[in-house]
Amino acid sequence: MDVSNENQVKHFFEKSQITHVINCAAYTAVDRAESEKEKADLINHLSVRNLGKICKEKNIKLIHISTDYIFDGTNYEPYREENLTKPQSVYGKTKLDGENALKDLNHGTVIRTSWVYSEFGKNFLKTMLKLGKERDELGIIFDQVGTPTYAKDLAKIILDNLDSIRNEKTEVYHYSNEGVCSWYDFAKAIFELSNISCNVKPLETKEYPTPAKRPSYSLLNKSKIKKDFNIEIPYWRDSLKECLIKLGEIK
Template sequence: MKNILVTGAKGQLGSSIQELVKGLGLYQFVFTDSETLDITNEKDISNFFKETNFDYCINCAAYTAVDRAEIETELCYKSNAEAVQILAKTCAKHSCILIHISTDFIFDGKKNEPYIETDQPNPLNVYGLSKLKGENYVKEYLDSYFIVRTSWVYSEYGNNFVKTILKLGEQMERLNVISDQYGSPTYAKDLAEFIIALVHKDSKDFGIYHFSNRGNISWYDFAKAIIELSNINTTILPIASKDYKAKALRPKNSVINTDKAQNFLEKPVKNWKQSLAKCIEKL
């Protein structure tokens, strides 16, 4: 039976993987969180790998506060870059396949089409820069790796855009939401399924994959759909990025092309609205 280490297992993606594999009994999972395994701690990582022969390490741990990262720069780099270097080195030493999660925010958003895996990264903010550095460490130390870039992740767990809009929608008559940034929402459960498929198929087609739900929408479109699907009585108003005072710059277009992932899965990924409806049903 394959041994799989999951880091950051209390986050959105980690929790979704836990939920997905509950009771499956196919693999031996070791789920860790920031308290039981701090990925910035080289000694703890080393001890974990000494105790168990892991076939896969799924790294769901990350510093994900995009605006705060502009201030907590050091901590962001420590978690998203230096810790990934430790994980990559350790996986190389123990012949463990690393499945590392990255982001659409490594792109600058200037492309007019969805980004493919080979497009040139050019991050606009500290978070994106730190995640790109993490990707580069994975590529430097390992041949057997998957880097899965995803975007606009939401779920029934933790904090995310869907839960924020639902909460604010209950409290306020009007909400201003950015209408000039485009992306593809990703339901963490669908992403979890893709990641487990990589393991399940025992794929050796290593490299970078883009995974999100299908579709190309703005935050404004996303917020409107959330409100519609949950029958909340609030008005969503469009606002330009320049009028919304966020600390971090964000790409105008961070839609990712998921053809490679769909070819791998041999089926289309779910449309964003279909998955959003599923999540709202659960919430």
């Protein structure tokens, strides 16, 4: 369904027996959002508020995915859930407004994540695999650091912990894989593990200007989710390897 179409959403909830909603729908074109503010707001904020309202009315548990881009990236230690938010882009601002709409309703669990990839859809890993095979050299930004997240790992912790997710008040959690790297390190690891001989040159952010500003540091502290859900989180390179195997890039 189109989450921004109130009638469609209402109809969907009326005809289905739903116990949980995991909202992964979002306007994710970070650069395009700078010139499509209304559309980004509709999907990342107003639609989330609408889903939250319906879920609260019907006592349905809502798990909503949010982003590290709600921070400004000036921290020097991994961001905790309660740290000051200060988005630097329209995308980040609309995602934060979506989180706040759920907080106002006091319903739903927000999971902020970062640098998501998988074998499906479009993402950094798949772009690197394609470009790395086509070109001899690529320039990749080294002065933005964070942690990649394999979507499968995040999906697993959500599905495994549906029963422990409470909705009495809005809780925020941080989740990414373990460890830290720059986009440059991420690209190097992809090529190394997949035996792709493409040279990676480190670029500064200022050498690759984009319409939307991105946080230069977006590490997430995951202590809360690890404690509340009693989980261990895989190291980012191990998960990357697993995804490359699934993609058939390595054995």
